[in-house]
Amino acid sequence: xxxxxxxxxxxxxxxxxxxxxxxxxxxxxxxxxxxxxxxxxxxxxxxxxxxxxxxxxxxxxxxxxxxxxxxxxxxxxxxxxxxxxxxxxxxxxxxxxxxxxxxxxxxxxxxxxxxxxxxxxxxxxxxxxxxxxxxxxxxxxxxxxxxxxxxxxxxxxxxxxxxxxxxxxxxxxxxxxxxxxxxxxxxxxxxxxxxxxxxxxxxxxxxxxxxxxxxxxxxxxxxxxxxxxxxxxxxxxxxxxxxxxxxxxxxxxxxxxxxxxxxxxxxxxxxxxxxxxxxxxxxxxxxxxxxxxxxxxxxxxxxxxxxxxxxxxxxxxxxxxxxxxxxxxxxxxxxxxxxxxxxxxxxxxxxxxxxxxxxxxxxxxxxxxxxxxxxxxxxxxxxxxxxxxxxxxxxxxxxxxxxxxxxxxxxx
Amino acid sequence: xxxxxxxxxxxxxxxxxxxxxxxxxxxxxxxxxxxxxxxxxxxxxxxxxxxxxxxxxxxxxxxxxxxxxxxxxxxxxxxxxxxxxxxxxxxxxxxxxxxxxxxxxxxxxxxxxxxxxxxxxxxxxxxxxxxxxxxxxxxxxxxxxxxxxxxxxxxxxxxxxxxxxxxxxxxxxxxxxxxxxxxxxxxxxxxxxxxxxxxxxxxxxxxxxxxxxxxxxxxxxxxxxxxxxxxxxxxxxxxxxxxxxxxxxxxxxxxxxxxxxxxxxxxxxxxxxxxxxxxxxxxxxxxxxxxxxxxxxxxxxxxxxxxxxxxxxxxxxxxxxxxxxxxxxxxxxxxxxxxxxxxxxxxxxxxxxxxxxxxxxxxxxxxxxxxxxxxxxxxxxxxxxxxxxxxxxxxxxxxx
Numbered sequence: 032x033x034x035x036x037x038x039x040x041x042x043x044x045x046x047x048x049x050x051x052x053x054x055x056x057x058x059x060x061x062x063x064x065x066x067x068x069x070x071x072x073x074x075x076x077x078x079x080x081x082x083x084x085x086x087x088x089x090x091x092x093x094x095x096x097x098x099x100x101x102x103x104x105x106x107x108x109x110x111x112x113x114x115x116x117x118x119x120x121x122x123x124x125x126x127x128x129x130x131x132x133x134x135x136x137x138x139x140x141x142x143x144x145x146x147x148x149x150x151x152x153x154x155x156x157x158x159x160x161x162x163x164x165x166x167x168x169x170x171x172x173x174x175x176x177x178x179x180x181x182x183x184x185x186x187x188x189x190x191x192x193x194x195x196x197x198x199x200x201x202x203x204x205x206x207x208x209x210x211x212x213x214x215x216x217x218x219x220x221x222x223x224x225x226x227x228x229x230x231x232x233x234x235x236x237x238x239x240x241x242x243x244x245x246x247x248x249x250x251x252x253x254x255x256x257x258x259x260x261x262x263x264x265x266x267x268x269x270x271x272x273x274x275x276x277x278x279x280x281x282x283x284x285x286x287x288x289x290x291x292x293x294x295x296x297x298x299x300x301x302x303x304x305x306x307x308x309x310x311x312x313x314x315x316x317x318x319x320x321x322x323x324x325x326x327x328x329x330x331x332x333x334x335x336x337x338x339x340x341x342x343x344x345x346x347x348x349x350x351x352x353x354x355x356x357x358x359x360x361x362x363x364x365x366x367x368x369x370x371x372x373x374x375x376x377x378x379x380x381x382x383x384x385x386x387x388x389x390x391x392x393x394x395x396x397x398x399x400x401x402x403x404x405x406x407x408x409x410x411x412x413x414x415x416x417x418x419x420x421x422x423x424x425x426x427x428x429x430x431x432x433x434x435x436x437x438x439x440x441x442x443x
Numbered sequence: 444x445x446x447x448x449x450x451x452x453x454x455x456x457x458x459x460x461x462x463x464x465x466x467x468x469x470x471x472x473x474x475x476x477x478x479x480x481x482x483x484x485x486x487x488x489x490x491x492x493x494x495x496x497x498x499x500x501x502x503x504x505x506x507x508x509x510x511x512x513x514x515x516x517x518x519x520x521x522x523x524x525x526x527x528x529x530x531x532x533x534x535x536x537x538x539x540x541x542x543x544x545x546x547x548x549x550x551x552x553x554x555x556x557x558x559x560x561x562x563x564x565x566x567x568x569x570x571x572x573x574x575x576x577x578x579x580x581x582x583x584x585x586x587x588x589x590x591x592x593x594x595x596x597x598x599x600x601x602x603x604x605x606x607x608x609x610x611x612x613x614x615x616x617x618x619x620x621x622x623x624x625x626x627x628x629x630x631x632x633x634x635x636x637x638x639x640x641x642x643x644x645x646x647x648x649x650x651x652x653x654x655x656x657x658x659x660x661x662x663x664x665x666x667x668x669x670x671x672x673x674x675x676x677x678x679x680x681x682x683x684x685x686x687x688x689x690x691x692x693x694x695x696x697x698x699x700x701x702x703x704x705x706x707x708x709x710x711x712x713x714x715x716x717x718x719x720x721x722x723x724x725x726x727x728x729x730x731x732x733x734x735x736x737x738x739x740x741x742x743x744x745x746x747x748x749x750x751x752x753x754x755x756x757x758x759x760x761x762x763x764x765x766x767x768x769x770x771x772x773x774x775x776x777x778x779x780x781x782x783x784x785x786x787x788x789x790x791x792x793x794x795x796x797x798x799x800x801x802x803x804x805x806x807x808x809x810x811x812x813x814x815x816x817x818x819x820x821x822x823x824x825x826x827x828x829x830x831x832x833x834x835x836x837x838x839x840x841x842x843x
Binding site: 144145146149207210211213228229230231233234237238240241242244245247248249250251252253256257260261263264266267270271274275 | 522526602605608609610611612613625628629632633635636637639640641643644646647648650651652653655656659660662663666667669670671673
């Protein structure tokens with residue numbers, strides 16, 4: 032979908048609207064609904080007004096999890112069913128956490144080994160301070176699928192284990208990524224490699240991965256094992272994709288999206304698929320779950336890439352312009368490059384010359400790169416909503432719809 | 444580079460000692476020749492170890508390959524190879540590991556894979572469960588068992604590569620530019636992860652959750668074992684940790700025994716053998732790996748001619764045993780005496796250790812494990828494969 036849009040966009044020549052960015056920190060990427068969007072068939076007026084609403088709200092309130100905003104923001108485009116369950120809306124995170132109590136304690140149990148320091152290192156990120164975004168999606172999806180299948184209101188133990196496994200695989204990859212990127216802080220504290228050194232950090236990552244594999248094996252379901260081992264492969268391939276680069280502009284974007292899928296979306300998509308397999312035998316449901324996860328995952332990463340340009344470092348818990356400093360050309364940069372072809376050279380040399388990072392950042396902020404990326408993220412998010420709406424209505428389904436929107440409006 | 448130097452650089456690398464073969468094993472012409480010619484050669488020549496291995500390879504049908512063909516043809520591997528080439532000229536350990544892996548010589552053994560294949564063949568099809576009759580079998584080994592052997596090697600290699608990561612804050616000017624080390628670390632992590640991902644995928648394809656659990660737990664053990672190795676790695680002037688022989692055994696089981704033991708057990712599980720057979724396979728793998736490790740630890744102490752600058756690991760079996768006999772204080776005193784101007788004189792320390800009981804008791808320990816391995820084999824029916832497994836034990840437990 033995105034590649035079609037990219038080519039179309041590339042073909043039209045139009046100038047972006049002048050935008051006033053917020054005060055203080057460079058403004059949030061509140062989408063203004065570019066003129067071009069009016070031509071797109073599936074943008075309804077409801078969506079445009081939603082965007083404006085979000086834009087005004089998000090610039091006023093940095094905290095994103097308040098529930099009041101979302102009562103009336105289910106986009107008109109996705110309504111397949113008008114009925115809603117009798118329960119009132121709740122915060123999707125609160126809803127999900129009901130099943131995730133003890134998540135971090137349980138993960139720590141999986142990491143129960145006798146070697147004290149290694150255990151400490153492996154448990155370091157399971158302190159309850161992460162967003163736990165992935166486990167939340169997983170348990171909500173589990174319930175949504177169970178309800179869809181036979182109105183069952185229970186989450187199976189194996190489904191909950193998938194939530195643990197997803198978080199563990201994610202964390203293991205973070206630990207390794209931090210060593211690869213020589214990162215010194217994450218989630219507001221020092222990285223494992225900064226404190227204990229690279230050698231031990233790599234081993235800690237391996238340990239978490241092996242513990243996740245053991246938990247996976249104990250589910251006793253070979254289909255689920257196959258689905259989740261695919262994630263492990265995708266994560267590594269995603270990193271390799273990041274090592275290489277493409278010369279052709281069009282190829283670059285496809286390369287970027289593929290890398291985004293492998294590094295971020297694959298885990299969410301396949302975890303969703305895994306819980307749907309455990310909860311429901313219908314392959315149509317498995318595909319819905321997978322597509323939801325995939326689209327939300329890509330949207331999530333695109334916004335993450337935007338935030339790297341637009342947010343301040345104390346909000347994120349990790350320094351910004353991090354991607355540029357690593358030589359990575361993400362969505363905003365690729366879009367900006369269309370308006371400022373002089374960026375091509377910088378992209379090819381991976382921003383390695385002094386001054387490249389700052390110049391590139393300036394170009395991006397002057398261009399519509401941020402807006403375009405955000406708009407693209409919205410498209411993916413709406414696709415996710417469209418998919419999940421095919422399931423039977425339930426509080427969890429609504430929560431997943433909300434989450435898909437929260438992904439767009441987060442600020443850290 | 445001499446064989447021993449190559450061996451000392453790769454931790455956990457299977458060493459080579461060359462014992463005679465048991466004479467009653469039905470010898471073919473070339474084996475008789477090698478037995479006869481043995482008398483004229485040093486018993487530590489690598490040629491005989493190779494003989495044992497190449498005979499074993501014939502029994503299992505083909506030389507154990509390094510990685511599956513799919514893996515070899517992948518883009519990532521050529522990507523890795525390209526990146527590793529950039530490390531030529533730097534001092535990153537990955538280069539050494541890579542050379543050791545790719546070096547096409549007798550030293551490059553995938554012994555774990557070979558042992559898994561041999562034990563699969565030695566056990567044969569399950570007499571209890573006939574459901575495996577439909578699996579395809581080549582040279583008496585099921586294709587899933589061959590796949591398992593490959594997976595075992597992948598896991599071993601992945602951790603071998605991950606062992607070569609460098610702590611950036613410990614670098615000295617002699618190690619070269621920081622950028623090179625950072626880049627080397629990056630490629631080492633990615634390569635190791637790539638191998639692990641392939642192993643996981645391979646495991647998933649076996650469609651057997653118990654096997655996945657076994658190998659995942661072996662990986663967990665291996666990671667802990669490597670962690671201990673790192674913590675107790677011998678650095679000049681650093682006093683060793685106070686570990687007794689029982690701790691040493693536990694840690695060595697984690698770093699060397701667990702993977703082979705659990706793989707052997709998993710191979711039995713794939714053929715649907717019962718718990719008893721699985722346990723015997725586990726015991727063989729465990730004890731064989733232990734005696735192998737002790738053998739390689741003993742090499743610096745039993746060779747007649749050694750260069751004076753050759754170092755050895757202060758946490759290897761003979762040294763740990765030596766310390767245990769002497770007591771901690773006396774040992775520390777001996778280390779102090781062997782230090783000249785702050786540098787450890789390994790030759791002197793070696794003589795000190797040889798004069799004590801460490802070396803002989805390490806040899807005894809090696810033979811103890813060898814015998815346990817042979818005991819475990821007794822429950823398998825006699826066959827060429829079983830004999831080959833016995834020969835491997837003999838190869839690692841004979842010291843002239």
